[in-house]
Amino acid sequence: MNKTIVSASILSADFADFGGAIAQIDASNAGWIHLDVMDGSFVPNLTFGPKLVGDLRHRTKGIFDVHLMVVKPGRFIGEFADAGSDAITFHYEAEPDAKKYLSQIRNLGLKAGISIAPATPCSVLADLMPYIDIALIMTVNPGYGGQSLIPECLEKAEKLAKMREEAGLDFRISVDGGINEKTAENAKKAGADVLVMGSAFFKSEDKAGLIRRLQG
Ligand code: DX5
Ligand code: ZN
Numbered sequence: 564m565n566k567t568i569v570s571a572s573i574l575s576a577d578f579a580d581f582g583g584a585i586a587q588i589d590a591s592n593a594g595w596i597h598l599d600v601m602d603g604s605f606v607p608n609l610t611f612g613p614k615l616v617g618d619l620r621h622r623t624k625g626i627f628d629v630h631l632m633v634v635k636p637g638r639f640i641g642e643f644a645d646a647g648s649d650a651i652t653f654h655y656e657a658e659p660d661a662k663k664y665l666s667q668i669r670n671l672g673l674k675a676g677i678s679i680a681p682a683t684p685c686s687v688l689a690d691l692m693p694y695i696d697i698a699l700i701m702t703v704n705p706g707y708g709g710q711s712l713i714p715e716c717l718e719k720a721e722k723l724a725k726m727r728e729e730a731g732l733d734f735r736i737s738v739d740g741g742i743n744e745k746t747a748e749n750a751k752k753a754g755a756d757v758l759v760m761g762s763a764f765f766k767s768e769d770k771a772g773l774i775r776r777l778q779g
Contacts, residue, residue, distance in 0.1 A: 565733070565735060565756040566756070566778070567751060567755075567756050567757070567758065567777060567778050567779070568593075568594035568595055568735075568756065568757045568758070568778060569593045569594060569595070569757075569758050569759075569760055569764070569773075569774050569777050569778055570593070570594065570595035570596065570597040570628045570737065570757055570758065570759045570760070571588045571591065571593040571595070571596060571597060571760055571761075571764045572597035572598075572599060572708065572739075572759055572760060572761035572764070573585070573588075573596065573597070573598060573599075573761075574597075574599040574610065574708045574761045575708045575709070575761035575762045575764065575765040575766075576765055581615065581618075581619060582619070582622050584765075585619055585622050585623050585625070586622070586623075587765075587770060588623075588625065588764075588770075589623055589625055590770070590771065591764075591770035591771050591773070591774045592771060592774050592775070592778075593625075593760075593764070593770075593774050593778075594626065594778060595625070595626045595627075595628040595649075595650075595757070596619075596623070596625045596626065596627055596628060597628045597630060597739075597759050597760075597761070598611075598615075598616060598619075598627060598628065598629045598630065598648075599630050599632065599761075600612065600629060600630065600631045600632060600633060600639075600643075601632045601633070601705075601706065602632065602633035602634060604633070604634050605632050605633050605634045605654065605656075605657050605705075606632045606705050606706035607706050608706045608707055612639075612642075613639070613642040613643050613645070613646040614646070616629065616643060616646035616647060616648060617645075617646035617647060619647075620646060620647030626649045626650070627647060627648045627649045627650070628649065628650045628652070628676075628697075628737075628757075628759075629643050629648040629650065629651045629652065630652050630676075630678065630699065630739065630759075631643070631651065631652065631653040631654070631657075632654060632657075632705050632706070633653075633657065634657050635657065635658065636653035636654065636657055636658055636664065637653075637658060637660070637663070637664045637667070640653075640664060640667055640668055640671070641671075644668070644671045644673055648673060649673060649674060650673055650674035650675070650676055650696065650697060651668050651673055651674075651675065651676065652675075652676025652677065652678050652697055652699045652737075653676070653677065653678065654677075654678045654679070654680065654705075655677050655678065655679050655683060655687055655688070655691075656679070656680055656683060661677055661691055661694075662690075662691065662694055665677065665691065665694040665695060666694060669694070669696075674696035674697055675694065675695055675696050675697070676695060676696060676697030676698070676699050676737070677691055677695050677697075677698060677699070678698075678699035678700075678701060678705075678739070679698075679699075679700060679701065679719070680701050680704065680705055681701055681702070681703070681704055681713050681715070681716050684719070685698075685700070685719045685720075685722050685723045685726070688723060688726070689726065692726065692727065692730055692732055692734065693730075693732065695734045696734050696735065697734060697735045697736075697737055697757065698723055698734055698735070698736050698737065699737040699738075699739055699757075699759075700716055700719050700720050700723065700736065700737065700738050700739070700755070701716065701739055701740055702716040702717065702738050702739060702740040702741055702742065702746075702750070703716075703739075703740030703741050704740075705739075705740070708761040708762050709761070709762045710740055710741055711741045712740060712741030712742065712746045712750075713740075713741070714749075716738070716740075717738070717749055717750060717753040717755075718753070720736055720738055720750065720753040720754050720755050721753040721754055723736055723754070724736060724753065724754025725754075727754075735756050735757050736754055736755050736756055736757065737755065737756075737757035737758075737759060738750045738753075738755040738757070738758060738759065739759035740759070742758050742759060742760045742763060743760070743763035744763065744773065744776065744777070747760075747777055758777060760777075
């Protein structure tokens with residue numbers, strides 16, 4: 564059984580102070596730092612690119628969990644790896660040749676992740692499971708922080724946890740969107756072992772306490 568990790572998402576941070584956000588995450592003891600890359604095309608919103616990842620790399624030894632919400636993500640794997648990413652996750656819906664890019668990420672020595680949006684069934688992951696270190700189940704429609712979790716998406720996490728067990732694999736199941744202390748309980752019960760948390764983390768007045776309770 565994997566220990567639960569919180570991946571704190573800087574999407575909900577003050578964009579004028581990412582360095583400060585990283586310091587807050589480090590001080591909270593959250594296991595991973597989640598970096599949402601959006602291109603205004605795969606999703607309607609825009610965020611940042613590899614330069615930010617590289618600049619933040621000098622500020623922390625924390626684990627960079629990069630979530631690419633971009634079309635043709637294969638174009639950017641090298642740049643995000645060079646910038647100091649530890650894990651790169653891209654969307655199944657954005658890349659028909661997922662195996663090729665998952666292998667590329669692993670060959671660069673990083674953790675490889677695949678993500679599915681709420682409308683995509685987890686059966687599409689069956690063939691990809693041996694190639695992944697992370698399956699990121701979106702629990703909201705990707706693009707914005709602060710949305711409410713779609714409960715049906717947790718059923719996919721549960722199904723995937725069964726598929727993982729049957730296959731004898733140990734990749735992590737991450738859930739992303741609308742995770743707070745309350746929904747985290749159901750997510751953990753469903754089999755999630757990485758909890759991506761943006762707005763609930765940055766709103767919390769006791770971040771270390773929140774992380775202690777969730778990562779226990
Ligand atoms: C949304 C992003 C999430 C976002 C989650 O498309 O992938 O990582 O930061 O934010 P919250 O936790 O506020 O739903
Ligand atoms: Zn994300």
